[in-house]
Amino acid sequence: MTDRGDGTLPGVDGGAPDQIVLHVDMDCFYAACERLREPELEGEPLVVGMGYEPGDDIGAVATASYEAREHGVESAQAISTALERLPRKADPDNGDPAGYYRPVDLDYYSEIAAEVKAILHDCADVVREVSIDEAYLDVTDRTGWSVAEGFARHVKNRIEREVGVVASVGVAPTLSAAKVASDRDKPDGLVVVEPGEVADFFAPLDIEAVHGVGPVTARELREMGIETAGDLAAADPHELESRFGERGRELYDRARGADDRAVTPTGDPKSLSRESAFAEAVEDADRKRDQLRALAEAVADRASREGAQYRTIGVKAVTPPYDINTRERSLPGPVEDADLVEEIALELFAEFDDEPVRKVGVRLSNLSFAGGEQARLTGWDGVDRSGAEDQQATVDADGPAADAPVDDAETATDEDAEVQDANGPNTAGQSSLADF
Numbered sequence: 001m002t003d004r005g006d007g008t009l010p011g012v013d014g015g016a017p018d019q020i021v022l023h024v025d026m027d028c029f030y031a032a033c034e035r036l037r038e039p040e041l042e043g044e045p046l047v048v049g050m051g052y053e054p055g056d057d058i059g060a061v062a063t064a065s066y067e068a069r070e071h072g073v074e075s076a077q078a079i080s081t082a083l084e085r086l087p088r089k090a091d092p093d094n095g096d097p098a099g100y101y102r103p104v105d106l107d108y109y110s111e112i113a114a115e116v117k118a119i120l121h122d123c124a125d126v127v128r129e130v131s132i133d134e135a136y137l138d139v140t141d142r143t144g145w146s147v148a149e150g151f152a153r154h155v156k157n158r159i160e161r162e163v164g165v166v167a168s169v170g171v172a173p174t175l176s177a178a179k180v181a182s183d184r185d186k187p188d189g190l191v192v193v194e195p196g197e198v199a200d201f202f203a204p205l206d207i208e209a210v211h212g213v214g215p216v217t218a219r220e221l222r223e224m225g226i227e228t229a230g231d232l233a234a235a236d237p238h239e240l241e242s243r244f245g246e247r248g249r250e251l252y253d254r255a256r257g258a259d260d261r262a263v264t265p266t267g268d269p270k271s272l273s274r275e276s277a278f279a280e281a282v283e284d285a286d287r288k289r290d291q292l293r294a295l296a297e298a299v300a301d302r303a304s305r306e307g308a309q310y311r312t313i314g315v316k317a318v319t320p321p322y323d324i325n326t327r328e329r330s331l332p333g334p335v336e337d338a339d340l341v342e343e344i345a346l347e348l349f350a351e352f353d354d355e356p357v358r359k360v361g362v363r364l365s366n367l368s369f370a371g372g373e374q375a376r377l378t379g380w381d382g383v384d385r386s387g388a389e390d391q392q393a394t395v396d397a398d399g400p401a402a403d404a405p406v407d408d409a410e411t412a413t414d415e416d417a418e419v420q421d422a423n424g425p426n427t428a429g430q431s432s433l434a435d436f
């Protein structure tokens with residue numbers, strides 16, 4: 001960067017110059033979740049939606065796999081239109097293209113989303129979750145521009161390796177550019193917009209890609225002969241101001257890449273947890289228990305450093321194909337006791353000792369903070385459990401159990417050391433433990 005001579009560095013197209021933002025958006029998310037538990041659907045045209053059963057054709061498409069999109073099926077489309085364009089596979093085989101249809105199972109997708117978000121929280125200190133399959137990460141303190149692409153690739157790789165779904169990622173100095181970038185090369189996309197490139201990156205885009213330009217404004221701008229962000233950036237700002245008032249200037253600045261928004265975190269954490277994925281499902285009881293001990297120690301240590309006491313201790317075992325099992329036990333009062341965490345975690349995990357397990361985790365919830373400080377955080381389900389009591393939940397292909405949802409609003413999984421330096425995936429296939 002060059003010095004302006006006045007002691008300040010040049011701005012980044014009007015954005016915050018030192019910010020590195022990742023926007024992560026999962027590819028055909030609901031369909032990807034269905035494929036996790038039904039791997040035969042991989043590579044097939046797949047529609048997730050409601051109302052496709054015979055005699056029940058009122059409903060809409062939630063999402064379609066990219067194979068189904070090739071047939072003209074898309075989100076929010078009437079299910080009847082989707083069925084016309086892509087008949088169900090179950091229909092008599094008349095040689096036409098056909099696809100698979102599955103109903104929406106939001107509880108299951110939320111479980112998978114929590115897995116993904118846990119990785120995101122592990123990869124960044126500041127995460128803003130904006131929807132079930134989308135989040136912004138401020139990774140300024142974790143990487144630099146010269147290695148930002150490697151860092152982003154690492155995040156993508158972890159999501160794919162540990163959860164089995166694919167994300168598209170955009171990297172940019174502003175939120176709006178990062179969002180457009182994540183969408184640019186979908187599916188499996190990774191697009192980096194470096195500081196100084198934002199305005200050029202926006203220039204060829206339709207004006208509706210400019211943050212704040214909706215269909216109504218877009219129509220007015222088109223009437224003025226402004227079709228692209230580049231046209232808007234090159235327009236006379238005074239003319240825009242006389243047409244749109246103050247907003248005109250704002251749109252002009254945004255078209256030139258200006259966006260000084262910071263990534264603001266979604267909300268207060270509710271729990272602390274550590275997880276670790278195996279490259280392949282592990283049956284060996286000792287290996288799983290060793291890992292669980294390490295996770296118990298790490299999460300208890302984290303709680304201790306945060307000054308947090310906990311009343312509920314839980315474990316997670318993800319079994320093939322991707323069933324998320326959680327077990328938890330609540331104590332009569334809050335404790336801070338690493339040995340107890342390990343002991344209870346091992347007890348709760350005992351039923352999985354002989355099962356193949358893809359991932360293990362330990363979680364502390366119902367947090368309160370020491371030193372008489374008012375508890376900042378609430379428990380994961382608000383249920384008052386007096387006395388020790390075990391809770392369990394399994395989410396599987398038959399749908400989730402209604403009780404004890406896994407609420408990983410703040411879940412920090414074990415940290416790969418390489419997250420810090422943006423090397424490739426951990427070749428040992430198992431995430432390592434590191435302090436964070």
Ligand code: TTP
Pocket residue numbers: 025026027028029030031061062063064075076132133134186187
């Ligand atoms: P999107 O991220 O918009 O779409 P997507 O993940 O299916 O596909 P891609 O990102 O690869 O383009 O939305 C995330 C999920 O939200 C999607 O899987 C299903 C749900 N959804 C609806 O239920 N209705 C809708 O109209 C849209 C757009 C999404």
Ligand code: MG
Pocket residue numbers: 025026027028029133
């Ligand atoms: Mg998506």
